[in-house]
Amino acid sequence: MNTIISKKEKFKNWLNIQQKKTLLKLLTCGSVDDGKSTLIGRLLHDTQQIYDDQLTLLKDDSKRHGTQGDVIDFALLVDGLHDEREQGITIDVAYRYFSTNKRKFIVADTPGHKQYTCNMVTGASTCEASILLVDVTKGLLEQTYRHSFISILLGIKYLIVAVNKMDLVNYKEKIFIDIKNKFLDFAKQFNNDLKIFFVPISALVGENIVFKNNFMPWYNGHTLLKILETINIKNTENLKEMRFPVQYINRPNSEFRGYSGTLVSGDVYVGQKVKILPININSFISRIVVFNEDIQKSESGQSITIVLKDEIDISRGDLFVNFDSPLKPCQEAIVDVVWMSENNLFKGQAFYVKSSNKKTRVRIKEILYKIEINTLTPNNTDSLSLNSIGRIKVEFNELMMFDSYKKNRITGSMIFIDLLSNLTVGAGMIVENISNKKNMFSEHQQSFEKDLYSLIRQYFPHWKIR
Amino acid sequence: MFKRNNNHLNQLESESIYIIREAMSDFENPVMLYSIGKDSSVMLHLAKKAFYPGRIPFPLLHIDTGWKFKEMYLFRDRIVKSSKINLIIHSNKKGKLLGLNPFLHSIDKYTDVMKTEGLKDAINKYQFDSAFGGARRDEEKSRSKERIYSFRDSFNQWNPKKQRPELWWNYNGQINKGENIRVFPLSNWTEIDIWQYIFLENIEIVSLYFADMRPVLNRKGMLLMINDNRINIQPDEIIEKKMVRFRTLGCWPLTSAVESKAVSLMEIIEEILVTKKSERTGRAIDYDHKNSMEFKKKKGYF
Numbered sequence: 001m002n003t004i005i006s007k008k009e010k011f012k013n014w015l016n017i018q019q020k021k022t023l024l025k026l027l028t029c030g031s032v033d034d035g036k037s038t039l040i041g042r043l044l045h046d047t048q049q050i051y052d053d054q055l056t057l058l059k060d061d062s063k064r065h066g067t068q069g070d071v072i073d074f075a076l077l078v079d080g081l082h083d084e085r086e087q088g089i090t091i092d093v094a095y096r097y098f099s100t101n102k103r104k105f106i107v108a109d110t111p112g113h114k115q116y117t118c119n120m121v122t123g124a125s126t127c128e129a130s131i132l133l134v135d136v137t138k139g140l141l142e143q144t145y146r147h148s149f150i151s152i153l154l155g156i157k158y159l160i161v162a163v164n165k166m167d168l169v170n171y172k173e174k175i176f177i178d179i180k181n182k183f184l185d186f187a188k189q190f191n192n193d194l195k196i197f198f199v200p201i202s203a204l205v206g207e208n209i210v211f212k213n214n215f216m217p218w219y220n221g222h223t224l225l226k227i228l229e230t231i232n233i234k235n236t237e238n239l240k241e242m243r244f245p246v247q248y249i250n251r252p253n254s255e256f257r258g259y260s261g262t263l264v265s266g267d268v269y270v271g272q273k274v275k276i277l278p279i280n281i282n283s284f285i286s287r288i289v290v291f292n293e294d295i296q297k298s299e300s301g302q303s304i305t306i307v308l309k310d311e312i313d314i315s316r317g318d319l320f321v322n323f324d325s326p327l328k329p330c331q332e333a334i335v336d337v338v339w340m341s342e343n344n345l346f347k348g349q350a351f352y353v354k355s356s357n358k359k360t361r362v363r364i365k366e367i368l369y370k371i372e373i374n375t376l377t378p379n380n381t382d383s384l385s386l387n388s389i390g391r392i393k394v395e396f397n398e399l400m401m402f403d404s405y406k407k408n409r410i411t412g413s414m415i416f417i418d419l420l421s422n423l424t425v426g427a428g429m430i431v432e433n434i435s436n437k438k439n440m441f442s443e444h445q446q447s448f449e450k451d452l453y454s455l456i457r458q459y460f461p462h463w464k465i466r
Numbered sequence: 467m468f469k470r471n472n473n474h475l476n477q478l479e480s481e482s483i484y485i486i487r488e489a490m491s492d493f494e495n496p497v498m499l500y501s502i503g504k505d506s507s508v509m510l511h512l513a514k515k516a517f518y519p520g521r522i523p524f525p526l527l528h529i530d531t532g533w534k535f536k537e538m539y540l541f542r543d544r545i546v547k548s549s550k551i552n553l554i555i556h557s558n559k560k561g562k563l564l565g566l567n568p569f570l571h572s573i574d575k576y577t578d579v580m581k582t583e584g585l586k587d588a589i590n591k592y593q594f595d596s597a598f599g600g601a602r603r604d605e606e607k608s609r610s611k612e613r614i615y616s617f618r619d620s621f622n623q624w625n626p627k628k629q630r631p632e633l634w635w636n637y638n639g640q641i642n643k644g645e646n647i648r649v650f651p652l653s654n655w656t657e658i659d660i661w662q663y664i665f666l667e668n669i670e671i672v673s674l675y676f677a678d679m680r681p682v683l684n685r686k687g688m689l690l691m692i693n694d695n696r697i698n699i700q701p702d703e704i705i706e707k708k709m710v711r712f713r714t715l716g717c718w719p720l721t722s723a724v725e726s727k728a729v730s731l732m733e734i735i736e737e738i739l740v741t742k743k744s745e746r747t748g749r750a751i752d753y754d755h756k757n758s759m760e761f762k763k764k765k766g767y768f
Contacts, residue, residue, distance in 0.1 A: 011732050018662060023474035092629060094610040095603045097656045104474045106654055118631045125633040248487040252520030262484045291515040301468045303483040316491055340631050354636055410467050415636050422640035424630045
């Protein structure tokens, strides 16, 4: 009997630990052949995520495709596509999962080749930390700068520079320090709250990743895993204000009309006064519905359904904000863009654009400049080619609600979709809105309209005005 | 974006609900693939959550090979009835006519006709423009490269080298007529996440996941449970009763049982934590030939 109780207790404890685990999404990037896949394979192996049968398969594969002689080639764990094994490179983002007692990790392993930059951007867009791999024998390369810049551009706040292959230089401190200083020099130009860590590792040997064998007594920092476990995770949306984009109108019957979506930032509570943009009408929250129950308040990140006190004509893509929010809808904006199409971007072109559950059309008004990656200087240009990064001015078909990307990754970002091919051709990040006064309702008009609607509802219910 | 209370399961749940609602809004004629397994059960539960208090606004689709476990069919019918969902059952008639049989034909051919063709067939017949699937990225190597919105051309093929960039939580659902998107709301869940969620949310699953005395025979190291009289028993094979359960469910001739004493969710979770075999080892389908899953997917297998 006692054993049963203790089994239950043990399970309860385990479940408790699980319930407290946070989730960190990170990406690994760097140049070709600097050992990214090997590093991830090593992380998985040393944190015991690999099952016996996978290990057996891996040993067989290592003999057949391995690039490491008789040693297990950990890269084969993560390079899963046929062509990747043939060529020994990573083609697309591969997602990997591992966990420790403190945290769960989702790793986006991104390709090093320049032609796959858009895959790297894909990986970086949902991550909070970036591991930049540097091959100590090659030092900092164009790709290192490129990937650091993209990581920072996409709002990643934690950079971990992992200097790999230290075993090849006899674990010498000086080479590591030189690389570190050179990188710090480069990072100076980013005046933001960036946190940078440096760790000397050998993915092949497994040094300073999960374990420390003290091959480098001069290094007294944490192992890579320890750094990942202790990074402070906050909600990436650092805006305190409420942002609730309407994703789906839930109308199962005439009795219920709810607005479903995910609360991007801020808090909502029952009774709160909110403003609906772009129609600029105020109302009150009467219910917050989740599965099988109503809740009194919700925190950011939760997928909820909101019911309002008034009947208002609201559609997908509209935005709920605090009633006194200064956010102004706009039709024009300055946008940083990563171009992902083989067809160049020119002034005058039109695209579909999707942002916070709203789809509309956009026209390119101006290409302001292109960033020269190696020097990070802006250059004049009349077009943006595949994998280039630039700043543009655009005009939307209708009123849009944006925050700057620095403030909010969700309400500050958009994707460009080609009108003909339907492909995702660009990633856009809001630098600033250009407010357009003539589209704004005045407060006076707004309250008149609200009174009018309520009178119509009162005296002419059969008109079914909402 | 989905960070809540510093708890990873809440975050995964929120993300999945978001994906399901997004696809419902992006597409005109979505369907949810339902395979009766544990992942399908979790996906169905999340869909209920996404549309509460409304009902699930799309049908479920079960591609029936005719070789599933009896227990699975009974479970399916009961769940569909109690949740008041519209279920479409589709079998590939061609395969039936050919008398395809996992014992006689190569697994490759069988899967290709019964599952892959069956699915394509159904998608074309009902003109679905999107299909939710319960695949997870941690299951198999080529799946780790899968997008959340995975584009399939008009031949239902997946081209891993031409995947659309997928940025933030902003999914591109633009397609032309005849093309479709497979949507994977459970992409970021791992096996242990799924079990934990089943435990915490009290989600019903097929009894075969729990250990019981069942008739099995050992064939090339696979523990085959005899589910009906279509077994092609070999002269040197003996059927014996063993305490077994399944970590994954599919067609019974292709799914291996594992010896286990785990009769409760708690015991299953404990077993998974200490087990040394990955989840899909019970599936003959993945071991067919190198990169098999990738080739199947290129052809249109979900």
